Amino acid sequence: GAVVSQHPSRVICKSGTSVKIECRSLDFQATTMFWYRQFPKQSLMLMATSNEGSKATYEQGVEKDKFLINHASLTLSTLTVTSAHPEDSSFYICSARKTGGNGYTFGSGTRLTVV
Amino acid sequence: AQKVTQAQTEISVVEKEDVTLDCVYETRDTTYYLFWYKQPPSGELVFLIRRNSFDEQNEISGRYSWNFQKSTSSFNFTITASQVVDSAVYFCALDRGSTLGRLYFGRGTQLTVWP
Numbered sequence: 001g002a003v004v005s006q007h008p009s010r011v012i013c014k015s016g017t018s019v020k021i022e023c024r025s026l027d028f029q030a031t032t033m034f035w036y037r038q039f040p041k042q043s044l045m046l047m048a049t050s051n052e053g054s055k056a057t058y059e060q061g062v063e064k065d066k067f068l069i070n071h072a073s074l075t076l077s078t079l080t081v082t083s084a085h086p087e088d089s090s091f092y093i094c095s096a097r098k099t100g101g102n103g104y105t106f107g108s109g110t111r112l113t114v115v
Numbered sequence: 116a117q118k119v120t121q122a123q124t125e126i127s128v129v130e131k132e133d134v135t136l137d138c139v140y141e142t143r144d145t146t147y148y149l150f151w152y153k154q155p156p157s158g159e160l161v162f163l164i165r166r167n168s169f170d171e172q173n174e175i176s177g178r179y180s181w182n183f184q185k186s187t188s189s190f191n192f193t194i195t196a197s198q199v200v201d202s203a204v205y206f207c208a209l210d211r212g213s214t215l216g217r218l219y220f221g222r223g224t225q226l227t228v229w230p
């Protein structure tokens with residue numbers, strides 16, 4: 001199978017602090033991972049494409065200085081929400097595609113609440 | 116531009132009823148991929164099916180079936196003899212052949228199956 005592990009599943013942080021979310025491909029290598037954001041009862045919107053060993057590609061309107069992405073290995077991508085504010089509260093979910101696989105495997109998501 | 120429309124925001128059925136979830140897409144690409152994902156209350160996205168633009172064959176998997184019609188740009192999903200465990204949000208998504216991995220999601224359909 002193709003399993004993607006995402007941690008933490010829930011996090012509450014104070015306004016102004018930074019939060020790191022990890023996305024790991026457990027049984028395959030992923031040169032590319034994707035980060036999505038989902039507001040309550042809304043669709044998923046792609047934030048950025050994470051490329052192993054190079055800079056991430058951000059979608060229009062996504063602040064790259066606020067949402068730092070690091071993809072240092074073939075099995076790990078991290079998303080750091082810097083100086084978080086209440087409006088950053090959302091559900092963040094990553095995905096990766098196993099070469100030869102049929103679809104994109106998603107992590108279990110991280111529910112971020114900024115207070 | 117790419118766009119996925121799921122006009123049904125919420126559907127309620129009683130167990131054992133059949134239910135069809137609609138999905139209409141827009142793309143100018145000749146090569147593309149269509150997906151259906153299930154999102155239960157826990158939040159993770161469960162892959163259901165991937166279909167490429169050159170394969171219009173309908174597919175059946177147990178109680179699930181999909182009807183892909185390029186003439187109407189639709190990729191509808193039918194659950195036969197629905198069960199309470201089918202209750203979830205279902206997302207239709209489009210993946211452009213030229214930018215594999217960047218999924219464009221519809222807004223989702225909340226399906227509630229009552230016992």
